[in-house]
Amino acid sequence: MANFEPKIVGFLCNWCTYAGADLAGTSRMQYPPNIRPIRVMCSGSVDSAYVLRALLEGADGVFIGGCHPGDCHYVSGNYKERRRITVLKSILKTLGLDDNRVWIRWVSASEGKRYADTISEMTSHLKKLGPNPISKYWSL
């Protein structure tokens, strides 16, 4: 497992986390290349079904990045997403599945460092967890 490189599907909100990721890049900050970012208009637009889809297709982790509470460009999208992800995590937990593969974090447009640190943290967390066990099964 030494060479295991986790694949992370990232849903980044256009106004905060995507800009934060951009800042990390333009500032030449180093962080693991394990995330595949998908730019969305608001974290609140990320339905649980998309998160589940990524997990079921074998992503080792799913990252949802939104604006800090109170800072949502659309006022309350991030608060609603927080509830939605809470529900999803509860479902996964009840069914005995690992809910630690789904992360929701708040990263503002000015927090390039926080973005790089968060992705590093998530990557090393997933390295410890190992590959998503779902990849083994054909009968999805």
Next chain:
Amino acid sequence: MTKEVVIEVKNGKVKEAINSFLKGLLEKNLVSALLVSREVPSKDNVVQSLVTNSHGLKEANVIAPVLPVNSARIISEMTRLSPHKSPVGIVLRSCEIRALIELVKLKQASLDNLLIIGVDCLGTYSVSDYQGLCKQGDSPLDELLRKFKEENEDAKLREACRVCEYAIPSNADLVVGLIGVDFEKNILLESRTEKGEGILEKFSFPKFNQSKEREESVSKYIDEKIAKRDALFSQTKKEVGNWENLLSVFSTCISCHNCMRVCPICYCRECFFKSPTFEFDSEKYLGWAKRKGSIKMPKDTILFHLGRMSHMATSCVGCGVCEGACPSNIPLLRIFKTVGHNVQQIFKYVPGRDLEEPLPLTTFKEDELQGVGEE
């Protein structure tokens, strides 16, 4: 607002006693129509029927222990475009009323001009078991009442009912009470709202004087149900518990989506999982199959169930009609009820409890769930 009266039961005929009250509602013009479950000509099932004259009540059997549909869906169909202009009475079980309240919150039904008559629910059989009992020549209702009287729970009742803690309807204008009531002689009729009380005033039923006995029996009955429910929760958690078990539970799913079609909460005109999002080019399938070696067809069955859960678990009332509609006998009820219970507890939300409580996924609090974003 609470007023309790009794309807006399002649020769132990409970069904007929309720029907005589329903007949009174129509004859006194207190309602212009009644939505009741009614025995089909073959007498081995019931269907919902919108009845406008007392003639149509002859075959009414509102406490027939079978739930072919959750009638909340029917009321949604009738009132979604416009509410009733004249009073319509509907006779429902608790799971149907709770689902109806959720549908009103989802703006799919209107309670205007509805007179909700709730009935105590002693449980229901699956449609096939109900038909089986009828073919044996037994009246499933009489059987169930007899067993209930002997405090002998019928193991044939649907699992949803065996673990249901909501035997007594809430949010009804009137409640027909059977639990803790000597229903061979009298049944209870209780008003819960002003509207309900107004109806009772038009009748001259004698007063009910066994409130205390009823209360005690009900709380004992509910406690037993909660214990059974909790036992089912822990059993279910053991049965699923990892991907392998979960996949084997759902492996026989044929993607018919019956569970979604009959679910009273799944109201979307076009289900996301039936949308073009899930239509792919042939090459895509081959690509997926090549990547993993092989894939199950039809694809995305587990995604459908988990996704549906994430959309409706906060409002799941545990009626179990999903399981009844499943041609592959997947134990949907226990999974959805367990998941739903845990999700609802996070928000201290009880589906169908109160019209004023917002749906958990349509609202939020600023200072909550902080751990989720900051672990």
